[in-house]
Every structure is written in structure tokens, then in C-alpha cells.
Amino acid sequence: MREPKKIKILHCPTMVGGNPQGLSKAEKSMGLDSSSLVLQKTFYSYAADRVLFDNNCSFIEREFLRWVEIFCVLKKNDVIHYNFGQSLAPNIIPNIRSDQKPWKVWLYNNLYARWVEFLDLKLARLLGKVVTVTYQGDDARQGDYCKQHYPVHFCHDVDETYYSLKTDIEKRRRIKIFDRYANFIYAVNPDLLNVLPERARFIPYASVDPRDWSPVPIQSTSEDSLLHIVHAPSHRDVKGTKYVLQAFDRLQKEGIKFRYTLVEGLSNQDARKVYETADLLIDQLLAGYYGALAVELMALGKPVICYMRDSDLLNMPDDMRQEIPIIKADPATIYDVLKEIIASRRSELQSIGVRGRRYVEKWHDPQKIAEIMRADVMTVFSKRGVK
Incomplete structure (x- = not known):
């Protein structure tokens, strides 16, 4: 099946494990118009095509850049691969860190994030984009499930702030949202399929070429x-x-x-x-x-x-x-x-x-994995009559 000539693919919004960047690089080598965008760098600094936030950005500057970018992403791209169970829009903060002021988190959650969370995901489907999400670990893994089912697991070794009932519930809520709007759901760890929707599929790591x-x-x-x-x-x-x-x-x-x-x-x-x-x-x-x-x-x-x-x-x-x-x-x-x-x-x-x-x-060849994901995406395009 011939590829749509102008199909544009974006991987976002994190560089967790280098997996999104590995897929994007493989897609480029296959002749596809693919890029990766991350909101901010991590210590490991995998090679992304664009990093949106500078470490010195103020909150207002950061959010202005975020929404300008979301508008551009939705306008320019045909396929959006979200990773680590996140979209580009702000997320509600379920747990307050020691370096955060509770009243600021409350304002952020209730006056801002609650109203715009996953807005880009919802608009992407409304605009006819093909949407996928890849879960990579603790974006889906839930402490209550792990404690109940796994005698050997790090849930028994980490401190009480690592997992909580609050974060477990929040993860389940976010998974349901992606299940509603994503065309395809993938997981790079097999245990995640125990807590993801039944239609989710295992996909190997693509971070190492x-x-x-x-x-x-x-x-x-x-x-x-x-x-x-x-x-x-x-x-x-x-x-x-x-x-x-x-x-x-x-x-x-x-x-x-x-x-x-x-x-x-x-x-x-x-x-x-x-x-x-x-x-x-x-x-x-x-x-x-x-x-x-x-x-x-x-x-x-x-x-x-x-x-x-x-x-x-x-x-x-x-x-x-x-x-x-x-x-x-x-x-x-x-x-x-x-x-x-x-x-x-x-x-x-x-x-x-x-x-x-x-x-x-x-x-674990990224090109083979990218080919699997491309085939999935093409099933959606073919149903729309795109060749």
C-alpha cells in the first residue's frame, strides 16, 4: 500500500527511555516525515527534534508556548503518537511534592489544569488525526494492583509516596480517557497489559538501534x-x-x-x-x-x-x-x-x-517496530479511502 504523500507524524511529549525518539528516527530512515517533540529535557537528554520549554521559562511563558505549540501540532500533523500516557496539555497534579506549595497546586488544578487536561487529545480525534499512545511503566502501573498480585515487586520496597490510592485512581482515570480517544494503545512492558484496556497491545522497546x-x-x-x-x-x-x-x-x-x-x-x-x-x-x-x-x-x-x-x-x-x-x-x-x-x-x-x-x-529493531505501528496507522487511513 502506497503511503499518503504528505503524511506527517509526531511523537510527543516526553523522552522517557528514548523510546519515542528511537521510533521517530526509524520512521525517518524509512522515508516517513516524522519528528519528536518533548516539553522539556531530562537528565538523560535523548536526541529530540524539538524541546519546547527552557529551564528558565516562567509559568506564563511556558503555558503560552505550550498552547501555541498545540495549535501548530494539530494543524500540521496527521498522526500523533503520545507516550508515557501523557498528552501535550497540562495534567492535574494528584500528589503535592515537598517543594510545592499546597495552595498553588490547588489553584493550578482547579482553576486551570482540570479544564484543559487532554484537550489536545480530544481535538486531535475531532480533527480526524490518527492517535496512538504508548505506556512505558509507572504511567500505567498501579500500587494497589501490584501489591495484591505480585509477591516480588518494588511496590513492597519503595516508600509510601511512590504509589498511593490517589495516584492509582488518577492513573485509571487517565487510562480511560486515552481508551476513549486513542485509535491504538501500546505497552512496552508486558505487566502493563494487566491494567490497560483489553485492546492494548504489547510492543517491544524501540530505543536501541x-x-x-x-x-x-x-x-x-x-x-x-x-x-x-x-x-x-x-x-x-x-x-x-x-x-x-x-x-x-x-x-x-x-x-x-x-x-x-x-x-x-x-x-x-x-x-x-x-x-x-x-x-x-x-x-x-x-x-x-x-x-x-x-x-x-x-x-x-x-x-x-x-x-x-x-x-x-x-x-x-x-x-x-x-x-x-x-x-x-x-x-x-x-x-x-x-x-x-x-x-x-x-x-x-x-x-x-x-x-x-x-x-x-x-x-528490538526500531525499524521493524515502526513498521508494525505504520501498518496499524495505515488501516485507519485505508478505511478513510486514503492510499
Whole structure:
């Protein structure tokens, strides 16, 4: 089917995990007119085509820029891919942070955000745009569901402000709004399909282009070399870092030789230099699925340890699930798994790394994922008689 000649695609409004930017880059390489827009940069600073807010913007300046941009987006684009369960319009603030004044939050919520929230989403459908949304984690994940269904999960380790009944209810409300207005709903983590509408679909991470990540051979596979283990927590409680450190401490007290690096507070470029020297990555021990970081390390040909929740993996395609090359561990088994690898399984690490690289090429290639999403979008255009 021939593409509409002037179809314009926009990914917005965040750069969470680099996933929207990865998709946009892949679409451009396929000859599509695609771009990515973020409201503001994050520490990780993935490459977006446009960043709307400057850090020095006042509230009035920021909101003026927001609404001018929304008008331009709705006028110029045919397809709008929202990500992280957010639209470009302001969101109600469900929980007051310690650095926020309650009366200001009340005014913001009740005199402003409540009346315009998701207005761009609603107008997009009214104007005939094709609208999709991709959920990526805590934009959909709810504390009450996790506590009820998952004995092993970071909901049991984070403090009481991370999840609350208030934020759970707010997430459910926002999901219902997207279910009403979005043509397609995707999730990059299989557990999210347990709390999203039935029509939501799993889609792999598209943040890592294997063409940009050449494999780096593992160096420390012989018994007389020090195995280099890397752990890179963006949030220690969420990633299960304390269990990783406890296992490291126990192994070291037993005289088992290895070295490890905790990667925190580094730019993407500096972190990648560390990853290239790794022999093994410990990703996350509580969430139940691997993260985008694991995809990066697998693209480098590095083996990965992660907790994989079997019940959630049923939400993935059967072939993808059966080919997962992850070494499984959880808080109760991470010590034993590491001890076995260091003592007797080093020779397997190279082959596991090779399998990981093949897995990324097959399942996480952004161009393949963008093609799936393009096919979905084209079903809408074809029903409208657009060829």
C-alpha cells in the first residue's frame, strides 16, 4: 500500500527511555516525515527534534508556548503518537511534592489544569488525526494492583509516596480517557497489559538501534581474570539495588574475586563507555521484566541478569518469549546465581551475549517496530479511502 504523500507524524511529549525518539528516527530512515517533540529535557537528554520549554521559562511563558505549540501540532500533523500516557496539555497534579506549595497546586488544578487536561487529545480525534499512545511503566502501573498480585515487586520496597490510592485512581482515570480517544494503545512492558484496556497491545522497546551498537567481546571469561559486573540503577528501590549489594558483599566476604561498577549520575555517553567494559549486567530484580538498559547491553553482546515474572510474559508473542536470553534471578536467588556464574559458568557468558545480540536484532529493531505501528496507522487511513 502506497503511503499518503504528505503524511506527517509526531511523537510527543516526553523522552522517557528514548523510546519515542528511537521510533521517530526509524520512521525517518524509512522515508516517513516524522519528528519528536518533548516539553522539556531530562537528565538523560535523548536526541529530540524539538524541546519546547527552557529551564528558565516562567509559568506564563511556558503555558503560552505550550498552547501555541498545540495549535501548530494539530494543524500540521496527521498522526500523533503520545507516550508515557501523557498528552501535550497540562495534567492535574494528584500528589503535592515537598517543594510545592499546597495552595498553588490547588489553584493550578482547579482553576486551570482540570479544564484543559487532554484537550489536545480530544481535538486531535475531532480533527480526524490518527492517535496512538504508548505506556512505558509507572504511567500505567498501579500500587494497589501490584501489591495484591505480585509477591516480588518494588511496590513492597519503595516508600509510601511512590504509589498511593490517589495516584492509582488518577492513573485509571487517565487510562480511560486515552481508551476513549486513542485509535491504538501500546505497552512496552508486558505487566502493563494487566491494567490497560483489553485492546492494548504489547510492543517491544524501540530505543536501541542495533546498527548504532556494535558488539564488544567479553574479556573476563577465564577463571584467572576478574569478572566485571555492572549495575546501573535509575532508582535503587525500584531496581532492587540493595539485594544486588548484599549479594556482592556476601560473595566478597567469602573471598570470591570479581569487580563491580555501579553506574549512577552519568550521561548516556559516559555510561556507555562503562557498559562496553562489562562482562555481565544485573538489570532489575523486582519489576518482573527487563528494561531498556538491558536492551543496550544485549546489543553490545553482554549477558544480562534480571527477574522475569513468568505470568506477565504470557502477554508477549510466544516466539519472543521463548527466545529471551536473560539469566533469571530474583532477590532470593541473586547470590546463588552470581556465585555459580563466577565459579563455573563463565564459559557460557560469551554465547549468552551472542544470543542477546541476535535477540535485539530480531525483536528490538526500531525499524521493524515502526513498521508494525505504520501498518496499524495505515488501516485507519485505508478505511478513510486514503492510499
